[in-house]
Amino acid sequence: MKPTGTDPRILSIAAEVAKSPEQNVPVTLLKLKEIINNTPLGSSELKKIKQDIYCYDLIQYCLLVLSQDCSQIQGGWNTISQLTQILSHCCVGLEPGEDAEKFYNELLPSAAENFLVLGIQLQTCFINAAKAEEKDELLHFFHIVTDSLFWLVGGHVGLIQNVLHSDHFLHLLQADNVQIGSAVLMMLQNILQINSGDLLRIGERALHSILDEVIFKLFSTSSPLVRSTATKLLLLMAESHQEIFILLRQSACYKGLRRLLSKQEAGTEFSEELRQLVSLLSPTVYQEVEEQKLHQAACLIQAYWKGFQTRKRLKKLPSAVIALQRSFRSKRTKILLEINRKKEEEDLRLQLQLQRQRAMRLSRELRLSMLEIVHPGQVEKHNREMEEKSAVIIQKHWRGYRERKNFRQQRQSLTEYKAAVTLQRAGSPMPDVVSRELHAQAQERLQHYFMGRALEERAQQHREALMAQISTNAEQLMKAPSLKEAEGKEPELFLSRSRPVAAKAKQAHLTTLKHIQAPWWKKLGEESGDETDVLKDELSVELETLFISGTKAP
Numbered sequence: 001m002k003p004t005g006t007d008p009r010i011l012s013i014a015a016e017v018a019k020s021p022e023q024n025v026p027v028t029l030l031k032l033k034e035i036i037n038n039t040p041l042g043s044s045e046l047k048k049i050k051q052d053i054y055c056y057d058l059i060q061y062c063l064l065v066l067s068q069d070c071s072q073i074q075g076g077w078n079t080i081s082q083l084t085q086i087l088s089h090c091c092v093g094l095e096p097g098e099d100a101e102k103f104y105n106e107l108l109p110s111a112a113e114n115f116l117v118l119g120i121q122l123q124t125c126f127i128n129a130a131k132a133e134e135k136d137e138l139l140h141f142f143h144i145v146t147d148s149l150f151w152l153v154g155g156h157v158g159l160i161q162n163v164l165h166s167d168h169f170l171h172l173l174q175a176d177n178v179q180i181g182s183a184v185l186m187m188l189q190n191i192l193q194i195n196s197g198d199l200l201r202i203g204e205r206a207l208h209s210i211l212d213e214v215i216f217k218l219f220s221t222s223s224p225l226v227r228s229t230a231t232k233l234l235l236l237m238a239e240s241h242q243e244i245f246i247l248l249r250q251s252a253c254y255k256g257l258r259r260l261l262s263k264q265e266a267g268t269e270f271s272e273e274l275r276q277l278v279s280l281l282s283p284t285v286y287q288e289v290e291e292q293k294l295h296q297a298a299c300l301i302q303a304y305w306k307g308f309q310t311r312k313r314l315k316k317l318p319s320a321v322i323a324l325q326r327s328f329r330s331k332r333t334k335i336l337l338e339i340n341r342k343k344e345e346e347d348l349r350l351q352l353q354l355q356r357q358r359a360m361r362l363s364r365e366l367r368l369s370m371l372e373i374v375h376p377g378q379v380e381k382h383n384r385e386m387e388e389k390s391a392v393i394i395q396k397h398w399r400g401y402r403e404r405k406n407f408r409q410q411r412q413s414l415t416e417y418k419a420a421v422t423l424q425r426a427g428s429p430m431p432d433v434v435s436r437e438l439h440a441q442a443q444e445r446l447q448h449y450f451m452g453r454a455l456e457e458r459a460q461q462h463r464e465a466l467m468a469q470i471s472t473n474a475e476q477l478m479k480a481p482s483l484k485e486a487e488g489k490e491p492e493l494f495l496s497r498s499r500p501v502a503a504k505a506k507q508a509h510l511t512t513l514k515h516i517q518a519p520w521w522k523k524l525g526e527e528s529g530d531e532t533d534v535l536k537d538e539l540s541v542e543l544e545t546l547f548i549s550g551t552k553a554p
Contacts, residue, residue: 006052009035014056023072026065026079032058032086042093050094054103062087063107066114070121077125077141080118084148087111092155104158112159115149116168123172123180139179146187157195164191164210165202173213178223185217185229192236211237375478 009031016028032053039046053059062083065073073079091111096103122142129135153159163169173188175181188210211234218230367386371379 006056007035007049010049010052010056010058014058017058017061023074025061026073026083027075029058029062029065029086030075030079030082032090033082036086036089047093047095050090051097053090054094054096059087059090059107062090063111063114066111066118077122077138081141081144081148084115084118084145088115088148088152088155091152104156108152108156108159109162112149112152112163113166113168115145115152116163116166116172118145119149119172119184120168123175123177126180127177142180143183146183150187150190153191154194160191160195161201165206170206170209170213173210178221178226181217181221182223182225182229185214185226185233189229189233189236192233373475375474378474378478 013028013031017025020028035049036046039049065083066080066087070076070080088111091108094103119142122138122145126135126138126142129138149163153163172180172184175184214230214233217226218234221227370382
């Protein structure tokens with residue numbers, strides 16, 4: 001899948017590579033170097049360019065060109081060395097995405113192996129070259145290839161093991177030429193400074209081959225540069241890994257190494273490294289290393305023994321762990337239950353408080369609505385009735401509380417009294433005559449009590465009926481229209497069947513009419529409230545008058 005937003009320069013180079021003849025492909029690929037060099041190092045733009053180069057298979061083209069014969073490539077070793085730089089720079093910092101397995105397991109190892117093959121070819125050309133200028137040029141190309149390999153290995157540390165285990169690398173390491181050999185030793189030293197742990201993973205045969213070649217170069221050459229590099233390399237490997245140090249000190253292959261090193265002339269460039277190496281291979285240091293190794297072995301044995309004892313003790317304590325877990329869970333359950341209980345009590349208290357507030361609010365609303373209905377003249381009476389009812393309710397609750405409290409206080413004495421009565425009854429049985437008399441008295445008192453309670457209930461019902469009737473009549477009177485506004489039979493609704501009341505109402509009405517119809521000179525000296533004599537016949541004409549209490553007579 002081709003990426004979106006590809007750099008047009010990459011697209012142009014990819015199209016040109018696809019259309020160009022095979023001999024022109026290497027020169028076309030060299031255009032990638034200018035694009036990479038003109039992009040800031042470490043930027044996101046450079047990362048995107050590398051991904052585009054990989055997606056359009058330009059890295060694979062570079063790898064194919066490097067595997068061809070040098071004599072068939074336009075530009076020769078100059079083109080090849082630049083292509084190694086392009087290939088190494090494109091592979092470092094590249095995220096292959098879905099093709100990661102193919103990239104890491106196939107492309108990178110193949111690139112590293114091609115670099116080593118190119119180094120061997122350059123070594124051969126360098127040895128066969130006759131002119132000094134040609135040798136210098138080939139040595140320059142060799143340094144470019146080794147630098148590209150080191151750049152690739154530095155970006156992908158996993159390739160170090162591939163390089164050290166390669167036969168081509170051993171072939172380069174065995175070069176007799178001083179310049180080529182020093183370059184290879186310097187590259188090996190730089191690689192081991194990145195990660196020297198791969199030395200122990202390449203196998204015993206490859207490790208012995210590298211050590212043999214480094215020691216051979218140290219004693220066989222007269223070049224101070226090669227001897228200095230070989231000494232530093234041996235010191236680095238011996239200091240980094242105790243296994244290599246013990247191998248140099250104990251192995252029969254390297255017996256007498258310290259004595260040979262001691263006989264070396266102290267050069268000005270590597271005398272310090274040589275002294276450190278000789279001191280490191282001395283018996284005292286070896287003994288310290290052996291003691292340290294024994295100490296580590298003892299620590300390892302102790303660790304295994306303590307682990308065994310701990311596991312054995314843990315196997316014997318499952319019941320303790322289970323009991324501890326049960327205790328912890330029980331305690332946690334109790335705490336949670338207590339928290340839930342407190343929460344429920346708090347919720348209940350809040351609900352009761354809300355209910356009381358709601359009931360109080362409803363009571364006040366009901367009271368206000370009743371006050372709106374009640375006539376202004378009856379408000380005081382209504383308030384007094386409500387206060388009396390409230391007082392009765394409060395007294396009832398208080399008396400109930402007091403009696404319950406007294407009962408709880410007297411429960412013990414009552415229990416003792418009942419027990420005494422039971423004992424007395426069991427001790428002295430009552431005669432039959434006395435029992436019958438007590439039974440007759442109890443029946444008589446019970447009958448008297450029920451009769452009295454029935455009379456009280458009827459009297460109470462009668463009083464409640466009268467109060468309800470009075471309240472109804474008062475409400476009808478307050479809502480009644482005035483006499484001027486009354487129409488039809490509305491006045492008849494307020495007629496009473498009580499003759500004294502009707503007579504009194506009739507007398508008051510006639511008195512008012514006569515007072516209104518009398519001339520003004522008769523009203524002098526009289527008050528509006530004075531009563532006037534009214535004939536009894538006039539009172540008996542019609543007994544049905546204004547309703548005061550009750551309903552209309554049938």
